[in-house]
Amino acid sequence: MSTRVIALALLAFVLGFIFLMASVTWLVRDPLPIVGANQTLLLHSVEIQPQIRTAVAIDGGYRVDLTLTHDGAQDPHALLRPAGGQPIALDAGTDSAGAWSAAGQMTQPGRWELVLTEGTAREVIAFIVRE
Structure with missing residues (x-):
């Protein structure tokens, strides 16, 4: 049971990190040349x-x-x-x-x-x- 909790927590962390990196394109609207x-x-x-x-x-x-x-x-x-x-x-x-x-x-x-x-x-x- 504890390995599943650790695996799910790790999965949530990795997916959250990927979502955070992907959201940069929406947060930076008008980058400077x-x-x-x-x-x-x-x-x-x-x-x-x-x-x-x-x-x-x-x-x-x-x-x-x-x-x-x-x-x-x-x-x-x-x-x-x-x-x-x-x-x-x-x-x-x-x-x-x-x-x-x-x-x-x-x-x-x-x-x-x-x-x-x-x-x-x-x-x-x-x-x-x-x-």
Whole structure:
């Protein structure tokens, strides 16, 4: 009798653990995008319309290049900062196609925020930079 109780308790524990691991997909609704060295992350605005599309390209030395593609009537600007920190210095300008572009040096891996501003509208898009 006691071996059956132990077996049922062990079975309940294993099934409970499996259910807990499977439930993570329901608990994490909107995971942050992750980008690493020598990769490009494509982001787009949700609250600012017409949509602003952003390419965040990071090289092997964690130098970042931002490119904002936008509607011709828009005049967007962007800041890049560690979560809750001060923005990093960006050398910004427009390219020949009218897209806003900037370059700067990231200071640390971890959670970062891209702050898009267009007129009075402001949107913060978070992402993670891995080592």
